[in-house]
Amino acid sequence: MFDREQQQLEELILRILANHDIPAPEELKWSSIPFAGEWGAATAFFQVAADEARNGKPVKVPVRAQEIAELVRSNLTLPAGFTRAEAVRGYLNLYYQTGEFSRRVVDAALDDGEDFGRGTPTGELVMVEFSQPNTHKAMHVGHMRTMLLGDVAANILQFSGSEVVRANYFGDFGRDVIKWMWNFAKRHAGEAPPEQNVTRWMGDLYAESTKMLAEDPDGEAEILAMFARWEAHDPEVRELWRTTRQWSLDGFNEIYEIFEIKFDQLYYESQMEAKAKHAVMDLVKAGIAIDERENGGPVIVKLDELLGLDDETYRVLVLMRSDSTTLYGAWDLVLAKTKFEDYPLDRSIYVVDVRQSLHFKQVFKTLELAGWDKVDKVLHLPYEIVNLPGNVTMSSREGTVVLLEDLIREAIQRAYEVSEERNPELDEAARQEVALAVGIGAIKFPLLARDNTKIATFDWESALDFNGRAAPYLQYAYVRTNSLLKRAEETLPVSMTPEHELDPREVALIEMISTWPQVVQRAAQDLKTLEITNFSYDLSKAFNEFYNTCPVLKAEGEVRAFRLRLVAAARQTIGNSLRVLNIPTPEVM
């Protein structure tokens, strides 16, 4: 419903209630009438009746709710734009003057264009940190979830009206990195990475380093020595580190580019590590961290003890090893503050898997105890992991991984084959483009369409299945809108109110389009990508059903003109939702 009508109706309803000494509800909640065919808005009076009952009025709530609904209906002067009102089972249903509302919805979509659904600027600045890959390792499909969730959550926030900083935080340092360099120096000195598939090569060398270390009795000591040289800023070791790290970063960028993921701000663990020792010692001085190094122990924060909790809720955060090197908890203390020094953030979101939940609770609580005043602005957005069939967790160390490069290649290849089958006339260049768009979309959709709290299981068969509820379905609906508009060979008719009796599929399609702005707001509120995929799919479905029932080009006069505008509005809205999802919108396929 449009704001103006809603406000008007609420005033009218509240006045009627007041005239009959019925207490006003806190708010009137509006929903659509859930029965197919006609189109309108509904509100329920159960809450009002329940409030009366609580205040001593001897009524049965459902009966009284219906009474009130009936009372409102009979006293309501319908504003312009509505045809009739009915009171049913405690609900007041108000039916739209379909033609008028249809015109306004279609006009809104076409006038606002790419901005249709965009929220008014809130002035809020929010950072979304996501992806966080470790250098010197491969990228596997398990890494995809933070990439997609983070990227699309950032899009949603941005489209809903916030300003967004996209941040990445690279694990570019630590024992595993040194181990990689140790093996490289011993067995691959002077080698350069291959032209393509750099991350695979980096990952293979990482696996090799693990294997070699297990067989090399001196390995452990050599790695420790190299680590010490790195810490001491030995030029040779640092140079090797910088060079090899860059290979990894270049490899990651290949993948970000193919997914069209961009970052505004890059952070590195090595940067945080450089400042972490000071931060830890400050906490010791403040009496928050306990230094057990004199007894051969680490530096820790005993959170439950500090908070006086009996339950083991926050446990113990370890910040520094007994050898005085810092741990990632210490780096996260520095990073959290650094973000707010770099930007005047209103919110700082961390898109990291659910197994880190305790870690972030500890880090944030430690910062709070240290008197940091931004702790109410930070949020860990957790998501469940991607497993292999049989509940096998992906692990580079175990070798139980599916590389992202392989999935991308296979998906594009499969999309190419399907395209050949479905649309043989396409020329080679166009088919390549379609294969890329469809392949990448098909990879992204299933993860975006899954609730963050649910474990995803990867298997090749379903990953390469483009049928049913999947990205190509949405893309196909989009392509069909294009095709119709192209064939129409005329400029779009000007704004018009449909005069024909709308088909139920037309109504359903228009109603879907009308909800898009609210869907965006709710998804931003909930930080859930699946609310966008649900919408995008339902909208595409509504369009396909419309397409199969209602002729457009073959219709005549007013019907054809209105339907052309409706198709254009559907095209715009499907396109906008796909852009928020960062799923490609091919013109043909």
Add this chain to the structure above:
RNA sequence: GCACCCGUAGCUCAAUGGACAGAGCGGCUGACUUCGAAUCAGUAGGUUGGGGGUUCGAGUCCCUCCGGGUGCGCCA
């Protein structure tokens, strides 16, 4: 032991506390000389893991039990 997550149709999953719990896949039946069939229509399939509670109203919130998963002092 403590903390967190999941359990909905044969399978994979949806469902702002609101009217009759919906899709896809799989099964069966149909629609291309008609705007692109990567589509659509029809059909079968449910005690929402069990039991209590809150509420006018619970798949949704609370408690408890069962089943599955994750995390918890020097990896990240």
